[in-house]
Amino acid sequence: MARARSSGMGDVSAEADMTPMIDMTFQLIAFFMILINFAESDSDDRIQLPSSVLAKPPEGMPDTPITLQVTKQGTVLYSADEIPISAMGRVLDIEAQLIERAKKSPSQANIIIRADAETPTGQVQEVIKICQQKKFEKFLLRAKQDTP
Amino acid sequence: MKARRGGGLPGKVEQNMTPMIDVVFQLLAFFVMTFKLATVEGDFNIKMPISAPSAGVSENPFPPIKLVMKAGAGGQLASMNMGDRPLGTNFATLHNEILSLVGNSTGPGSMASQMEVELDCDPALHYTNVIKAITAVSGHMNAQGQVIRLIEKVKFASPRS
Incomplete structure (x- = not known):
């Protein structure tokens, strides 16, 4: 909206009232700033988690978490890499060494499995089996919360 | 300015x-x-050390309930069997079956806390069915939005080749 003012000399200057726009823009910035979530770094668009009504967010961070994301093609997303399940043993060996260096044992570590809803269960079991061979015992099967 | x-x-x-x-x-x-x-997002905890049969028997007085899940075409669930009892493809039936087994005995030290379910799944079965089965077995949400826990110990049978 513009407000026209005419000065004595006859030239016309248009001046918009910026206040409502700036108000709205700051509201929007505040909204997005509050909702931004940098911690959600392990989520990946290639993984569509299965949903469950009982999937409650955990109270605290699990001890020594290792996130393995199993795609429906049967590969594992680990850190930024996509690796075949057969190559998981090498990766877990490195993880186990790091855990032992921190004076812990692999049985204390938590393997977070984020598998796609359409992943064949055999692939997930294969990942679990390889983890077990490397002395990992605790698994967290992740699902997204389904509101009833 | x-x-x-x-x-x-x-x-x-x-x-x-x-x-x-x-x-x-x-x-x-x-x-x-x-x-x-x-x-x-939330997690289902599963503690599954590499098979140690001698240690497992002494800890748990109940034998694990065996849930067999068969896959149909395209990885969909074709049928479920709990022990010898066929359950079809309905997870509500499975949940009711577990409820009738456990009864009102829930909470720490109860029968439900000592029982264990072993999932024996076809390798091709979609993973979402496993999560649905674990959900049906491990509890439900009541009208007040509180979670009633049933059997929380779940393990996978050794994978079929």
Whole structure:
């Protein structure tokens, strides 16, 4: 909206009232700033988690978490890499060494499995089996919360 | 800052808003682009050491309930069997079956806390069915939104080749 003012000399200057726009823009910035979530770094668009009504967010961070994301093609997303399940043993060996260096044992570590809803269960079991061979015992099967 | 003086009016200060609006729009664009609606996620805990049969028997007085899940075409669930009892493909039936087994005995030290379910799944079965089965076995949500826990110990049978 513009407000026209005419000065004595006859030239016309248009001046918009910026206040409502700036108000709205700051509201929007505040909204997005509050909702931004940098911690959600392990989520990946290639993984569509299965949903469950009982999937409650955990109270605290699990001890020594290792996130393995199993795609429906049967590969594992680990850190930024996509690796075949057969190559998981090498990766877990490195993880186990790091855990032992921190004076812990692999049985204390938590393997977070984020598998796609359409992943064949055999692939997930294969990942679990390889983890077990490397002395990992605790698994967290992740699902997204389904509101009833 | 630029001060302009009108004809008869007292002094009116007018600020140049352009740089601020530029920066504000930059920020807005950044937040809009990076915005991703966060979904709430939760975990099902499974403690599954590599098979140690001698240790397992002494700890648990109940033998594990065996749930066999068969896959149909395209990885869909074709049938479920709990022990010898066929359950079809309905997870509500499975949940009712577990409820009738456990009864009202829930909570720490109860029968439900000592029982264990072993999932024996076809390798081709979609993983979502496993999560649905674990959900049906491990509890439900009551009308007040509280979670009633049933059998929380779940393990996988050794994979079939």
